[in-house]
Amino acid sequence: MRSTVADVMTTAVVSVTEDSGYKQIVQALVEHGVSALPVLDAEGRVLGVVSEEDLLHEEFKGVGGGGDRRPPLGSRLRERLRSSAAPSAHSDEDAVATTAARLMTSPAVTTRPEAPVVAAARLMARRGVKRLPVVDDGGTLVGVVSRRDLLRVFLKGDGDIATAVDAEIGFFLDTPDAARVSAVVADGVVTLAGTVRRRSGARALARLIGRIDGVVAVDDELAWETDDLLAPRTEP
Structure with missing residues (x-):
């Protein structure tokens, strides 16, 4: 059976509300070691996502180009958190006034608990995100799934x-065909060997095996007795 997002997602989710201030967001990111946070309304529905990149954009607002090289964002966020209680020549008034509602990316890219893991992975790749809020039918947050969570399905033992x-x-093939097929698994790669009656059955089996959680690739060495996929010749 194919794993779904519900099988791998994290349900203890760190989030912020739309009126959370800049420093609250920084504190949540730093303390929980995450790169992005869902932004929720009063009913727990996902309005958007606020990320380190969003904070980076706020930090560089009004800063021109040039060769200025600065520490990584995570280091700057931790430094800001340490120094936020002390007054300084550089006022944090603008940051304090900046809320999650203003900083967030909206609408959020979300997925559903019943979505296949592979579909969530493709969505992440297509939209260029590292984490997906998981929502129910009403848009309420029920979990978060990360790239690392999705990779768990490929850590299954051979x-x-x-x-x-x-x-x-055994389920897909008739008993005579199943008895003539062997499978060897090494580092997630499945090698299929043997002979089945029809070429279509061999191809379909290889596709099904490739969809099993943890399978990295299928080396299809199956032979067949009848090529039922060969296009019929037409009379001139």
């Missing part, structure tokens, strides 16, 4: 993968 592959072979 033994577990082999068990799933054997079950898929």
Whole structure:
């Protein structure tokens, strides 16, 4: 069975509200070691996401180009958090007045608990984000899924993968064909060998095996007795 987002997501989610101030956001990012936070309304619905990049944009507002090299954003956020209680020549009034509602990226890129893990991974890649808020039918936050969470499905041992592959072979193929097919799993790569009756069955089986959680690739060495995919010849 294919894993869904609900299988790998984190349900203990750190979030901020739309009226959270700049320093509150910085503190949440630093203390919890995350790169982005969902922004919620009073009912817990996701309005947007505020990230380190959003804060970086705020820091550089009004700063011109040039060769000025600055420490990484995470270091600057921690330094700002340490110094926020002490007055300085550089006032933080603008930052304090800046709320999550103004800083966030909206609408948020979200996913659903029932979405397949592979679909969430493709959404992350397509939209260029590292974390996805997970919402229910009403848009209420129920979890967060990160790239690291999605990678967990590929950490399954070869033994577990082999068990799933054997079950898929037995379910998909008729008994005579299943008995003539072997599967070897090494580092997540499944090698299929043997002979089945029809070429279409061999191709379909290889596709199904490739969809098993943890399978990195399928080396299809299956042979067939009848090529039922060969296009029929037409009379001239």
